[in-house]
Amino acid sequence: MPVQARARKTVEVLLAAARELLIEGGPEALTTSGLAARTGLHVRNVYRYFPNRNAVFAALAEQFNQRLETELSALSGLLDPTADWRAEVQKAIGVLVMVGAHEPAIRQIRAALQTSPELQAMEVASDKRIATLIAQALHVRGAPASLETLEVRAFVLVSALGAVLDRMLLCDGDQQRLMLEEIESMAETYLAKSIARGPSTLG
Structure with a gap:
């Protein structure tokens, strides 16, 4: 978990979105591009915190x-x-x-x-x-x-x-x-x- 509050918040947003994707479609539905689309973040920002699913x-x-x-x-x-x-x-x-x-x-x-x-x-x-x-x-x-x-x-x-x-x-x-x-x-x-x-x- 990142130290800075802003980064921690971003991680929590990504993990909350990940839970939604998992519930909706199972493990196969969770992708970095899917996280980017769900959160409105650019995919490179997703990769900054999570290099892969x-x-x-x-x-x-x-x-x-x-x-x-x-x-x-x-x-x-x-x-x-x-x-x-x-x-x-x-x-x-x-x-x-x-x-x-x-x-x-x-x-x-x-x-x-x-x-x-x-x-x-x-x-x-x-x-x-x-x-x-x-x-x-x-x-x-x-x-x-x-x-x-x-x-x-x-x-x-x-x-x-x-x-x-x-x-x-x-x-x-x-x-x-x-x-x-x-x-x-x-x-x-x-x-x-x-x-x-x-x-x-x-x-």
Whole structure:
């Protein structure tokens, strides 16, 4: 994101237009020339901030990932071994859903992330950061495994949840509610295997 206020405003205008194009026509509809036409900017000004459409996808994904990771990091109960871990898992999944609901083009952005190795790497990096937070939460609860092993387990869970949440976005309200319940159950069942049993660790 540029430092100067005027440049930041221009970037926000371009990203807002990018969301509109994605919602209207999917990833294929987002082009630098399309952004120029939608915003009234000259195409060379678009290139000044985004040299290609992958750069636009990356900026949209980065904004979403930053909001998501900030919200998850604020869940202090995750790292509190006395807190009910099942309740904290439900809160974390609620954050995933809430942040996604506030990004109108989330489905199209996540689809775009699969279009190039560079964008896929961005998604993996974000998933790993979230997995590290989950692994630390398991570790403070006395999970009988190394932190490295817990990070791998958490990464598998985060990746699986992301895939299922993508499918959930394609469903209607009632179906989404049922899928959300299944997602919570899946996460709890998987994490329960990593958490040392006993009243001092279950919270």
